[in-house]
Amino acid sequence: MPGRQTFFAWVYTTTQGKERNGSGGSPPGTFCSIERGKAGKAKEKIEFEQTGAYNRRKKSHMLTLHHVTKTYGKGHLQVDALRDVELQVNTGEFVAVIGPSGSGKTTLMNILGCLDDPTQGEYLLDGVPVGRLSGREKAVLRNREIGFVFQSFNLVSSLTAQENVELPLVFRGMEGEKRRELSRLALEQVGLSRRAHHRPWELSGGQQQRVAIARAIAAHPPLILADEPTGNLDPPSGRQVMELLRRMNQNGHTIVLITHDAQVAAMAGRRLRMEEGQLQEQN
Numbered sequence: 001m002p003g004r005q006t007f008f009a010w011v012y013t014t015t016q017g018k019e020r021n022g023s024g025g026s027p028p029g030t031f032c033s034i035e036r037g038k039a040g041k042a043k044e045k046i047e048f049e050q051t052g053a054y055n056r057r058k059k060s061h062m063l064t065l066h067h068v069t070k071t072y073g074k075g076h077l078q079v080d081a082l083r084d085v086e087l088q089v090n091t092g093e094f095v096a097v098i099g100p101s102g103s104g105k106t107t108l109m110n111i112l113g114c115l116d117d118p119t120q121g122e123y124l125l126d127g128v129p130v131g132r133l134s135g136r137e138k139a140v141l142r143n144r145e146i147g148f149v150f151q152s153f154n155l156v157s158s159l160t161a162q163e164n165v166e167l168p169l170v171f172r173g174m175e176g177e178k179r180r181e182l183s184r185l186a187l188e189q190v191g192l193s194r195r196a197h198h199r200p201w202e203l204s205g206g207q208q209q210r211v212a213i214a215r216a217i218a219a220h221p222p223l224i225l226a227d228e229p230t231g232n233l234d235p236p237s238g239r240q241v242m243e244l245l246r247r248m249n250q251n252g253h254t255i256v257l258i259t260h261d262a263q264v265a266a267m268a269g270r271r272l273r274m275e276e277g278q279l280q281e282q283n
Contacts, residue, residue, distance in 0.1 A: 061124070062091045062223055062254040063112060068121035070107050070277075081107040082118070083277040089256060091222070094249040096265035097258045098282070099274030105258040106227070108274065112256060113225050114142040126222065143171060147216030147253075149245075151228035153208040155200040155215075162187060162196040165215045172219060186214035190244060206237030213244055217253065224248065226257040230264050242267045 070082040081104045089095050099105050110116040111123060114130055123130045126145055133141065147168070155164045165183040174182075187196050190210040200208050209229060216224055226245060230238030242264060249255050249269075257268060265271050271282040 060091055061088055062093070062126060063087070063089045063256075064122075064124040065111075065118075066122045066124075068111065068118040068123060070104075070111065070116070071119040080277050082111075085121070085277075085279050087272075087279060089254060091254055092249070092252065094246065094255045094269040095257070095272060096268035096270070097256065097272045097274055097279070098260065098262060098265040099258075100260060103274040104277040105274050107277075108279070109225055109227055109256075109258055113146060113148065114138045143168065143219075145221055145223050147219070147221040147224045149209070149212050149216050149224060149226040149229045151231040153200070153205075153212045153232075155208055155211060157200050160197050160199055161192060161203065161211045161214075164200070164211055165218050167215060168219050182218050183214070186218040187211070189217065190214045204237070205233050206240055209233060209237070209241050210244060213241070213248070217248060222252075222254055224253050224255045226255060228259055229257065230259070230261065238264065 065085050065087040068082055068085040068087075069080060072079050072081055085108070097105055097108065107116070111118055112125075114125065117123075117131060125141060128141060130138065130141070155161075156167070159167075162180070162183050165186050166179050169179040169182060184193070184196065187193050190213055192207060192210055192214065195203060195207060195211075200211070203211065209232075213229075224245070229245065230241055233241060245255055245257070246267060255268075257264075259265050265282075273280050273282040
């Protein structure tokens with residue numbers, strides 16, 4: 001069963017039109033390498049032109065899961081990480097999924113992030129049936145629709161805060177001046193304008209997570225997926241991060257957050273509980 005690290009990338013890089021998931025390519029959960037000093041150009045980048053299978057549409061339901069099951073293993077060693085999950089998240093909602101380790105939360109987030117496919121069932125993201133897309137089309141959809149926030153921040157230590165925020169914009173092929181402006185505005189939104197040229201090791205844990213949130217929102221994705229965003233933070237920093245996510249939600253972002261912390265989950269507008277691969281509403 002894949003570990004949490006498989007959720008650590010917001011894109012799969014592509015080479016010659018094929019998704020790189022092996023055979024010498026970058027595995028899921030890795031960043032494209034960036035050539036410093038070359039106007040932020042990536043050695044590899046996804047082309048973000050519209051495809052026939054995906055036209056940007058705004059639906060009242062940001063995401064929908066119909067009878068989703070995810071099974072790992074074969075024969076008598078099969079394990080159902082998700083079992084007949086039904087989920088509908090409306091545009092503009094702030095939803096927390098709470099549950100213990102091993103309950104299926106990370107598998108759920110991998111599927112919501114278009115990083116894994118259900119064994120059975122259907123996933124619709126903004127009205128698009130994800131299972132019918134090619135790997136390349138999923139990468140396009142993922143980069144346009146989703147911003148990711150991780151427990152371990154996943155900042156590139158050799159890049160400044162602003163350069164880290166620019167990464168998803170680099171993958172979009174965005175020009176340098178526009179990219180820098182959007183990253184500057186994102187850092188301003190999270191209150192870190194004065195730390196734009198600091199590297200991660202010069203920032204506190206709370207500041208690093210705020211940089212990660214700025215990176216997630218820089219391209220204005222409608223959906224933010226947050227995987228234990230307060231897990232490595234002290235309580236005051238964790239509250240600041242949750243207040244920031246709540247403000248992002250008020251600004252129009254749909255947010256789905258997974259956590260094991262009931263106090264963190266209580267700050268969301270809607271709470272779901274994951275137990276043994278099954279999802280239930282929680283009051």
